[in-house]
Amino acid sequence: MVDFSWAPRSPLEKALVAGVHGARRIEADVSLTEIRNFDLVQLMARRGKGTDLAKAAKARFGVVPPDAPKVVQTPDATLIWSGPDQFFVLSKGGKHTVRTLAPALSGPASLSDQSHARVLISISGAKARTMLAKLSSIDLHPDAFPVGAAAATSMDHTSVTLWRGNDRTNGQAVFNVLVFATFAESLWHTMLDSGAEYGVAISHSENLA
Amino acid sequence: MRIVCPFCGERELGEFTYLGDTKPVRPEAGASEDEVFDYVYLRDNVAGDTSEYWYHGGGCRAWLKVTRNTLTHEISSIEPAAGAGAAKVDA
Ligand SMILES: [Zn+2]
Numbered sequence: 001m002v003d004f005s006w007a008p009r010s011p012l013e014k015a016l017v018a019g020v021h022g023a024r025r026i027e028a029d030v031s032l033t034e035i036r037n038f039d040l041v042q043l044m045a046r047r048g049k050g051t052d053l054a055k056a057a058k059a060r061f062g063v064v065p066p067d068a069p070k071v072v073q074t075p076d077a078t079l080i081w082s083g084p085d086q087f088f089v090l091s092k093g094g095k096h097t098v099r100t101l102a103p104a105l106s107g108p109a110s111l112s113d114q115s116h117a118r119v120l121i122s123i124s125g126a127k128a129r130t131m132l133a134k135l136s137s138i139d140l141h142p143d144a145f146p147v148g149a150a151a152a153t154s155m156d157h158t159s160v161t162l163w164r165g166n167d168r169t170n171g172q173a174v175f176n177v178l179v180f181a182t183f184a185e186s187l188w189h190t191m192l193d194s195g196a197e198y199g200v201a202i203s204h205s206e207n208l209a
Numbered sequence: 210m211r212i213v214c215p216f217c218g219e220r221e222l223g224e225f226t227y228l229g230d231t232k233p234v235r236p237e238a239g240a241s242e243d244e245v246f247d248y249v250y251l252r253d254n255v256a257g258d259t260s261e262y263w264y265h266g267g268g269c270r271a272w273l274k275v276t277r278n279t280l281t282h283e284i285s286s287i288e289p290a291a292g293a294g295a296a297k298v299d300a
Binding site: 069082083153 | 289
């Protein structure tokens with residue numbers, strides 16, 4: 001009998017090489033950080049149960065889930081709009097998994113575990129917007145896309161969930177992208193190409209931005 | 210061309226897929242061959258406003274009902290198709 005061990009591995013394990021890519025500057029103007037080992041559950045209201053899901057989620061998370069393209073932050077989770085009557089729950093450490101959420105939410109919603117089905121890339125730096133503008137048709141100007149704004153959109157012909165997290169302590173904006181695992185390497189290379197002229201600082205992290 | 214998704218806002222055409230005319234209604238079981246032929250193959254080739262289904266597959270994945278002028282591409286109304294969004298299931 002062969003023993004199998006299932007070690008989680010990032011879909012970007014090969015593509016991501018920590019360090020600096022492209023233009024060498026005193027400081028790279030784009031930083032790309034892959035966030036690893038997160039819990040991600042997608043909730044979709046059952047037919048006619050949109051309002052019931054909002055109520056049940058309010059009871060579970062203490063906040064009303066987003067009903068428009070934006071994110072809602074709780075002390076230990078981010079609720080991200082992903083379409084009408086549906087949203088993601090992004091968290092760390094096993095607090096909000098299908099198993100823990102199902103008892104309260106599986107009545108009005110269907111839950112599906114997306115933890116290993118998506119890659120989470122966090123983008124910041126002085127040229128983050130300029131670099132993203134080559135890939136996205138979303139207006140990322142601070143007036144049009146403030147902290148907490150989200151979009152279900154496409155980048156480089158690939159469906160992504162994009163949202164703006166809290167600014168860094170130096171005031172720079174942070175853009176988060178969830179992309180299907182199997183498309184992640186392709187989008188990653190496109191992002192590197194897009195950012196190369198500004199210099200890209202590449203890293204991975206275990207912490208949600 | 211851009212389409213204003215009622216859920217997402219204004220987006221480029223590349224995020225959408227065209228399905229076709231919203232008018233044809235599937236005939237009842239036992240309908241005549243002519244009625245089925247009409248439903249499957251025959252379309253009005255309207256020069257002016259038409260009602261069409263578009264799918265926001267590169268975005269929120271909702272189906273939309275779009276009124277578009279085939280002469281000018283001007284879009285005069287966009288609404289969620291029935292079933293787009295569980296809360297609006299009867300829309
Ligand atoms: Zn949409």
